[in-house]
Amino acid sequence: MDTLSYKTISANRKTVDKQWLLVDAEGETLGRLASKVAKLLRGKHKPNFTPHVDCGDNVVIINAEKINLTGNKWEAKTYKRYTGYPGGQRFTTATELLAKNPGRIVEKAVKGMLPKNRLGADLFRNLKVYVGSEHGQEAQKPTVFNLKEFK
Numbered sequence: 001m002d003t004l005s006y007k008t009i010s011a012n013r014k015t016v017d018k019q020w021l022l023v024d025a026e027g028e029t030l031g032r033l034a035s036k037v038a039k040l041l042r043g044k045h046k047p048n049f050t051p052h053v054d055c056g057d058n059v060v061i062i063n064a065e066k067i068n069l070t071g072n073k074w075e076a077k078t079y080k081r082y083t084g085y086p087g088g089q090r091f092t093t094a095t096e097l098l099a100k101n102p103g104r105i106v107e108k109a110v111k112g113m114l115p116k117n118r119l120g121a122d123l124f125r126n127l128k129v130y131v132g133s134e135h136g137q138e139a140q141k142p143t144v145f146n147l148k149e150f151k
Contacts, residue, residue, distance in 0.1 A: 010058045011050040016043075018126075019057045020142035023133070025106060026066040029149065033067065034109035036147050041114065045150070052118065058126045059145075060137045065102035069094060079108065103129040 025033055043049050044054035055114060069077065077094040097105055106129050114120040128137060135142075 001148075009048055011053050011055045013049045013053065014052065015048075018055075020137060020140040021057050021145040022137075022142035023059055023061045023145050023147060024063055024133075025061050026063040028067055030069055030105065030109050033061075033147065034106065034113055036150050037061065037110050037127070039115035040145070040150075041110070041126055050089050052119065054122050054126070056123060056126060057139070058137075059128070060135050060142050061103075061106055061127070061129045061134050062108050062133050063131075064106045064129050065098065065131050066104075067106065074098075079105075091123045104130050 013144050018073060023033075023040075037059055039045055041056040043054070046055060049055060060124065074095045075093055079092045079094070079097055081090050082088055083090060091094070092100075094105060107127070110127055111120075111124050114123050130136070
């Protein structure tokens, strides 16, 4: 048996093949959508996954305003932000955030499932979230990705 034929291939920035994927968020549950998109951004669905390299795909999410939250989360779930001033902690419910900026709900959910380091910040830049069915990435020709078939 030739042991040289069993080399472990580690991906790097030059050998990674990135694709553009289009995900429709209409009718999807927020957490399930976010975990699957985080896997796509990270590249864990690819056979040449390398933990310390950005080997994931670029993901475009459309219809961000049509996501679902289960239970009482529309009123009970709160989002925290900080103004930068003493006593400047502000809380917003999911309903208020949906009315103000629907894409922010999806962005915050996906960002929370990415690594909390420089790699996670780089991966988050590969995510584009749009309200409505129109998006600004037509030039990249994203392929439609069905999340129902993705584990």
